[in-house]
Amino acid sequence: MNTFSKMRISLSALFSRSGWKELKISDVLVVRHDASCGYHYNGKGYSPIIDTLVDICLSRGIGVQSVAAPYSRLTGDQAYNSPVAFNRAFIWIALTGRILAKLCGSKKQGDWVALQRAKVWLKILAAVKPRLVIGIQPEPALCRACREMGIPVYDYQHGVLDKDDPWYGELLAKSVAASDLPHGFLCWDHPSANVLRAWAPDKGASVTVVGHPWFQRFKNARAEDLLVQAAKNEYGRIFQDDKPVLLVALQWGLHIHYYPEESFNKVMCHALESVIKSTSGTYNWLLRLHPVQLRGEEGDACERYLSSEFSGMTVEWHRASTMPLPLLLSQVDLHITDMSTVVIEASWFGISSALLNPFLNKGGCIDNLYEYERNAGIATIVPQRAQAIELWIEEKLNVGKMFPVVDTGESTAESWVDNILNCSIAR
Numbered sequence: 136m137n138t139f140s141k142m143r144i145s146l147s148a149l150f151s152r153s154g155w156k157e158l159k160i161s162d163v164l165v166v167r168h169d170a171s172c173g174y175h176y177n178g179k180g181y182s183p184i185i186d187t188l189v190d191i192c193l194s195r196g197i198g199v200q201s202v203a204a205p206y207s208r209l210t211g212d213q214a215y216n217s218p219v220a221f222n223r224a225f226i227w228i229a230l231t232g233r234i235l236a237k238l239c240g241s242k243k244q245g246d247w248v249a250l251q252r253a254k255v256w257l258k259i260l261a262a263v264k265p266r267l268v269i270g271i272q273p274e275p276a277l278c279r280a281c282r283e284m285g286i287p288v289y290d291y292q293h294g295v296l297d298k299d300d301p302w303y304g305e306l307l308a309k310s311v312a313a314s315d316l317p318h319g320f321l322c323w324d325h326p327s328a329n330v331l332r333a334w335a336p337d338k339g340a341s342v343t344v345v346g347h348p349w350f351q352r353f354k355n356a357r358a359e360d361l362l363v364q365a366a367k368n369e370y371g372r373i374f375q376d377d378k379p380v381l382l383v384a385l386q387w388g389l390h391i392h393y394y395p396e397e398s399f400n401k402v403m404c405h406a407l408e409s410v411i412k413s414t415s416g417t418y419n420w421l422l423r424l425h426p427v428q429l430r431g432e433e434g435d436a437c438e439r440y441l442s443s444e445f446s447g448m449t450v451e452w453h454r455a456s457t458m459p460l461p462l463l464l465s466q467v468d469l470h471i472t473d474m475s476t477v478v479i480e481a482s483w484f485g486i487s488s489a490l491l492n493p494f495l496n497k498g499g500c501i502d503n504l505y506e507y508e509r510n511a512g513i514a515t516i517v518p519q520r521a522q523a524i525e526l527w528i529e530e531k532l533n534v535g536k537m538f539p540v541v542d543t544g545e546s547t548a549e550s551w552v553d554n555i556l557n558c559s560i561a562r
Contacts, residue, residue: 154210154219158262161200162556163192165216166270166277168204171293172214173426174459176362180209183349183459184291188269189216190362191348191552200263204270224255249315252276253283260284267555272302275315282314287555290317294476296327297504303331313338321551323347323479326507348548350483353461370458372466373451374419379532381418382455382467382486383407384475385437387427393473393494402440404491404519407471414525415448422452423463423477429456469531471517471524478505482513485536489517489527513537 165185172180185201192199201218203210205225210218228251236244253276260268260280268281268288281288298304307316319341322328331342356363374380383403390401400408411420422445428437441452455463460480470481474492481488488508494500495516508514517527 153221153223155221155258155262157211157217157219158259159198159200160262160264161198162266163197163199164202164260164263164265164268165189165199166202166204166268166273167207167218168271169207169209169430170427171271172209175457176215176365179212180214181362182215182271184293184347185269185271186215187348187352188291188548188552191549192556195553195556197556200265202259204274221255221259225252228252228255249276249279253279256280257283260286269321270317273317275311278317279315281318287318289319289321291321292323292327295479295504296322296330297501297506298330298333299501299503300330308334313340316340319343321345321548327479343546343551345546345548345551347480349459350461350480351547351549353459366459366462370454370462373421373454374449374466376419378417378419378449379468380421380466381528382421382423382463382470382477382481383411384423384470384472384477385425385428386473386475387425387433389473393492400440402437403473406519406521406524407491408444409521410524410528411445411450412448413521414528415445415450418449418528420445420448420450421455421463421467422450423460424452424456425475468536469528474501474504478508478514482508482511483539485513485539487531487534487537488514489524489531490514491517491519491524493519 165188167182167185169180171182171185174181174183176186189199189201199216201214201216203214203218203220206222207218207220210220228248231251232244232248235247252274256277257280261284265286268277268286269291270277270288271291271293273288273290278288296303316335316338317340320328320331320335320343322331322342322344323346325344328342328344331340335342352360353363353366356367358364385402390399394404398405414420422441424434424437427433441450445452460477464481464484464486467481467484467486470477470486470488472478472488472490474490474495478488478490490505492501495502495504505514509516515527517523
C-alpha cells in the first residue's frame with residue numbers, strides 16, 4: 136500500500152462517525168477485520184470463521200454484537216451482522232501517539248497508546264455488557280480491558296501457527312504480559328495447538344482444539360443452513376471436462392516481505408506464471424486471490440495482471456476467489472502456493488501442496504512453517520523453476536490424492552460454543 140493510500144484510509148477513519156449509538160447489550164461480542172471477510176453473503180462481507188460463530192449463537196437465540204477492528208471499512212450495512220466501527224477513536228490515539236513519540240520517546244508513547252486503546256475497549260465493553268468476547272488476533276489492549284472487567288476473551292485461529300510467527304511466536308509469547316493475553320486460544324488442529332502449548336499455559340492462557348467452523352459447516356451441511364444451501368446452488372463445478380484441476384492460492388504482500396526486487400510482479404513467481412501458460416491446454420488452472428487482493432487498489436492491480444497474462448486460457452480466478460473454500464477444494468487435484476494457509480485446508484482433503492517460497496528451506500526465516508504437513512509428505516518445497524514445478528505436478532498426479540491429514544480430535548466449534556455458553560453466559 137503506497138503512502139497516498141495510507142493517508143486516504145487515515146483521513147477516512149478520522150472523519151468517520153464512531154458507532155457508540157449502534158452498540159446494543161449482547162451476551163457475546165465478536166471482533167473481526169476486513170481482511171477476515173473472505174466471503175460475501177447476500178451482498179455483504181462475511182467472515183467465514185467469526186460470522187459462522189455468530190450464526191451458531193443466533194441459532195440458539197444468543198444475541199451478538201459485532202465490532203469491526205481498526206481500520207475496517209466493511210462496516211454497518213456493508214457487512215454481516217452490521218459490525219460497528221470506532222476508527223475515529225483509534226486514529227486519534229494513533230495520531231496523538233506520533234506526536235508523543237517525538238516529545239517523550241517510544242517507550243512512554245507505546246504505554247500511553249496501549250492505555251488509551253484499552254480505555255476505548257473498556258467503554259465498548261461497558262456499553263455491550265458481554266459475557267464472552269471472541270476475536271481473530273484480539274489486540275492486547277482489548278484483552279487487557281476484558282481481563283479488567285472479568286470477561287473471558289478468546290482468540291480464534293485464522294491462519295497457520297508457527298513458533299517463529301511474529302504475532303504468536305514472538306510478540307505474545309515473549310513480549311506481551313499475561314494481563315494483556317486472551318484467556319484462551321481456539322485452534323483448528325493439534326499441530327497448531329502444540330505451537331501455543333509450548334508457552335501459553337505458562338502465561339495463564341488455555342489452548343483448545345475446536346476445528347475450523349467454516350469447514351465443519353460445509354462438511355456437516357444442514358438443510359436449514361441457508362448460507363450453505365445458497366452457496367451450493369450458486370457455485371457448481373467450474374470446469375466440466377476430465378482434465379486435472381490445479382489450484383494456486385495467491386497471497387498479498389509478498390513483494391513487501393519476501394521479494395522486493397522490481398522484477399517481481401507482486402502476484403506470483405515467473406516460473407509458476409510460465410508453467411501455467413505452457414500447460415493451460417493440459418490442466419485446468421484455478422487462481423484464488425486473497426481477500427485483500429479482491430478490493431481497492433490491490434484488487435485493481437491484481438486483476439490487470441491476471442487479465443494481461445492469462446486471458447483466453449483455461450485459467451479461472453473470479454469464481455475461484457469468491458466461492459467457499461470447502462466447495463472449491465472438493466474439485467481440486469493439486470495445490471500450489473508461495474506459502475498460503477490453504478496448505479492446511481488442502482491437507483484435510485488429501486490434496487498435496489507445492490510450496491514455492493525459498494525461505495521455507497533450512498536456515499530460512501520461515502523454515503518451521505508447515506512442518507507437520509511436510510513431515511506427513513502432503514506438502515513439499517519446490518524450487519522456483521518451471522521444470523521443477525512441472526515435474527512435481529506430474530509425479531503427484533501419478534500418485535493421486537493422499538489420505539486426508541486431519542488431526543482435530545472430536546471437538547467442533549459448535550460444541551465448544553454450546554459448552555462455553557452453558558458454562559459462562561447461561562442466564
